[in-house]
Structures are given as C-alpha cells and as structure tokens.
Amino acid sequence: MPGANNASACLGFVLVGFSHRPQLELALFGVIAVLYLMTLLGNTTIILVSRLEPKLHTPMYFFLSHLSLLDLCFTSSITPQLLVNLGGSDKSISYGGCVVQLYVSLALGSTECVLLAVMSYDRYVAICRPLHYTLVMHPRLCHSLASMAWLSGVATTLVQSTLTLQLPFCGHCQVDHFFCEVPVLIKLACGDTAFNQAELFVASVLFLVLPLSLILVSYGHIARAVLRITSAAGRQKAFGTCSSHLLVVVIFYGTIIFMYLQPAKSRSKDQGKFVSLFYTVVTPMLNPLIYTLRNKGVKMALQKVLWRILGLSFT
Numbered sequence: 001m002p003g004a005n006n007a008s009a010c011l012g013f014v015l016v017g018f019s020h021r022p023q024l025e026l027a028l029f030g031v032i033a034v035l036y037l038m039t040l041l042g043n044t045t046i047i048l049v050s051r052l053e054p055k056l057h058t059p060m061y062f063f064l065s066h067l068s069l070l071d072l073c074f075t076s077s078i079t080p081q082l083l084v085n086l087g088g089s090d091k092s093i094s095y096g097g098c099v100v101q102l103y104v105s106l107a108l109g110s111t112e113c114v115l116l117a118v119m120s121y122d123r124y125v126a127i128c129r130p131l132h133y134t135l136v137m138h139p140r141l142c143h144s145l146a147s148m149a150w151l152s153g154v155a156t157t158l159v160q161s162t163l164t165l166q167l168p169f170c171g172h173c174q175v176d177h178f179f180c181e182v183p184v185l186i187k188l189a190c191g192d193t194a195f196n197q198a199e200l201f202v203a204s205v206l207f208l209v210l211p212l213s214l215i216l217v218s219y220g221h222i223a224r225a226v227l228r229i230t231s232a233a234g235r236q237k238a239f240g241t242c243s244s245h246l247l248v249v250v251i252f253y254g255t256i257i258f259m260y261l262q263p264a265k266s267r268s269k270d271q272g273k274f275v276s277l278f279y280t281v282v283t284p285m286l287n288p289l290i291y292t293l294r295n296k297g298v299k300m301a302l303q304k305v306l307w308r309i310l311g312l313s314f315t
Helices: 004-009 022-052 059-076 079-087 095-128 130-136 139-165 182-188 194-228 232-260 269-293 296-314
Strands: 012-015 092-094
Touching: 012 095, 022 059, 022 079, 022 269, 022 296, 059 079, 059 095, 059 139, 059 269, 079 269, 092 095, 095 130, 095 139, 095 182, 095 194, 095 232, 139 182, 139 194, 182 194, 194 232, 232 269, 269 296
Parallel strands: none
Antiparallel strands: 012 092
16 A cells, blocks of 8 residues: 555644744635635536536536536645644644545646646637637537546546655654645655656646647637737637636646746745645636636626526525
C-alpha cells in the first residue's frame, strides 16, 4: 500500500496554515465561509440552468456545466477541512484524510487544466468555422473530449500522488500549508526528492504549459478571425462569446503556474499559501459570476428558469 511506512511514522499531519496569525485566521474563516457558500450556490445554479433550459443544450454550456461540477468538487475537497482548522485550535488532519485530499484535489485540478483547453477549442470552432460548428462539435466528440479531460486528471494523480506518498517523511508531520498538496509534501520529505521534482516538472509541463499553449494558439486564430469581421456589432458579439472563458483562463492559470512552475525558493511561505487560497477558494467562486454576468444567454436562461419555478410554486 502506498505510504504504508509513512502511515506508521505519521498517524496524521498538522496543517500549520495561518496558525501563526490568529487574528487573520478569524477573518479568513468568515470570508472563506461566505465564498464557499457562494461557490456552492453559483456552480449548482449553472449546472441546473444548463440542464433545465433547452436553449443551453449546446457544446459550450455542456463544457461549462462540467467546469462548474469540477469547481464544486475541487473546492469541496479542500475548503471544509480548511474551515475546521481555521475555526478551532485543532489543526490536524488524519493520514487517510490527507491521502484522500491529495488524490482528489490533484485529479480535479489537472482535469480543469485540460477542460479549459477543450473549451478554447470549442470557441475556436465556433468563431473560425461557424458553418461547420454543429458538424465538428457533435455530441459524441463533446463527450469524448470531456471524458479525456476527466481521465487525464485521474491518471496524473495516480502517478504523482502515489510517488509523493512513497517518500519518507521521517516523522516530519507538520505541513506548512493549509491542505495536502504535492509540492508541499515533497518539500516535507527527508529523502532524495530529485526524481519527484523532475516528475512534478514534467507533469506541470503536460498539464499547465501544453494546455495553455493550445489555448493561446486557439485565441490567436480567434483574434485574427474577429479582426476580419467588418461590422462592429459582429466583432462585439464574437468577442463576447470568448471573453468570459479567456478571463477564467487568465485567473486560473496565472495563480496555479505561480505555485507549480516558479521555484519554491523564489517565493515566501505566506505568498504560496495566499496564491493557493486564490485558486482553491476564490477562483471556483468567480467562475459562475464571470459566466453569469458576462453572458446574456446564461442570464436570460436563469430568468426563465426562475420564473418557471416561481410560476409552479404559485399553482
């Protein structure tokens, strides 16, 4: 069993988090609790609206509902334990809890990296090949692309998390972070971590650099296609269909690349914690807001669904 020797040395871990700043912990507890509730409400709303409104049964909203499901699960794998630790004096997490958190959060985070690249391809086809859009983005391809994203996330966590848990921790059970994450656990290990560092770098290239490169190429083609549109209204409509996704990409990749590709020595401990806090708690809350506030289709569909529910409640 992976990490069996470590389990005997460490029956659990202490998530140091922000314990050296008690006043900050209290403030963070309130803010994170509100953000988590907003995340649950916002992402659940997008999933339900995408399912209930027939006009949103398109590839774009199919992938958006997957993104919302990912955000729900990703933040839920970290935030409840974070709130428990922030709200009390006990900062511990069981060894099994740490293992589950490590496997699940890494799988979901990696899946989101691939899914955002898939969504950029969908926007590329919609803008650059509009006449062939329904032919290219048929349901079978959409389901295959979504499955590929989920399976790639599962594959990388099975490799990375297992290799990380094989490292000897020599009784070092204090994790200077607020959740169990691969870079932090590698740093905690007392043995040779050169192979794990190399594997983490390769995985970061595959799941961060490569998808981001594909996104940039897609948006390069999109930008050229938009500039060829003669009417201002046409350009605005084309830009509107992509701006929400592009904003999500910038926020998500900007923070996660800082954590995984920047050398650990070049950032302070608190810097890494706040950056991780952003992509684990803030970004999942922002995604539904970005897509709702900047997307007329979602806003109109939400109004229709709400009126339908209210109408039924009065009958």
